[in-house]
Amino acid sequence: MIADPRVFDDSNDDVELLHRGGEMRELLEHWRNPDQDNILLSGPSGVGKSLFAKVVLDRLEEQTAIHRVRVNCLRETSAGILRAILEDHPNGPDNVATTTSTDAVRRQLRSATDRETVVVLDEGDELPETDVLGDLLRQPQLTVIAIAHDATDWLSRLDVDNGHSFDRGHIALERYHVDELTEILHRRARQGFHRADVVSRDQLEYIADEVAGVARKGIQWLWGAALEATDQTHYRIRDGDIQDGKERAWHHIRELNIDSLPTHHQVLYAIVHEAGEISGSELHARYDEIAEEAYQGTPATPIGERARRKKFPKLVEYDLVDYDGPTRDRTYWPVDDDVEPQVNLPTTHMQLR
Secondary structure (H helix, E strand, C coil): CECCHHHHCCCCCCCCCCCCHHHHHHHHHHHHCCCCCCEEEECCCCCCHHHHHHHHHHHHHHHCCCEEEEEECCCCCHHHHHHHHHHHCCCCCCCCCCCCCHHHHHHHHHHHCCCCEEEEEECCCCHHHCCHHHHHHCCCCEEEEEEECCHHHHHHCCCHHHHHHHHHCEEECCCCCHHHHHHHHHHHHHHHECCHHHCCHHHHHHHHHHCCCCHHHHHHHHHHHHHHHHHCCCCCCCHHHHHHHHHHHHHHHHHHHHHCCCHHHHHHHHHHHHHCCEEHHHHHHHHHHHHHHHCCCCCCCCCCHHHHHHHHHHHHHCCCEEEECCCCCCEEEECCCCCCCCCCCCCCHHHHC
């Protein structure tokens, strides 16, 4: 049934961007402004921020001579991000040794930037904890497009001098309307299946409505339903395949979500997953015991109990963790034990007891 799996691959950005014309015009008008600033692109998980940024670079390249750089900042240190930017720059070296000093990387980047350069910093939720934005804003002929989930939180953690620039250039991507996502799903079905009519318009509308306009969920659910139909040797996707394919898709989405989490959330999820079920007091004790080692080599530093509690709504939103009880007396557990954490926690005395 599935002819081209890439159509349903979340990491594939070689697909058409639909129903973002207003946001695209807003960004391009901002770019044409002589006093244009840097840009913050925000929105919930699964609404197509990375694809939008890629199409932005394509459009800008068509209109003017620019260099384009795109870097995934997830759990990278300041030095690591700057090295990646220099390596991805058309005038930069293919490899920058990890022993190269940050000052040397800055100088090489300045030398390489001989024309207007647009740097997209994807998965940039942790950028306020680094020095990267300040370094880049001091570079001539360089514009930054930072991608984050929560604009208010991101801007509140940013240095005031840097924050004004991104606040003025903030563009939010909202969830799609049902009819918009239905069209997106129909386009994916036409491109990815042997025949587009293996799924009905009513079924696509049902999926689009159920996922409340989140493109990633809709696309992965359609993929899961197709796999279920294939397993059952059905020539068309049946309503039962859609229902049975839902959990298959949700498990895959949880795996995608865990990959995109910042360090704080990764550590907290790993603690909950390790325990299976854990009280708030036990969670904080375990965190305090492993934090120093768990955060080594990351751009983040350990946080206090109140800040930890504030991280859990995202883990719940991502369908990774659930909890019960009042704020100071909660019990936490993983939604899906088969979704492995991306952080290896150190063995400690608490575990051995």
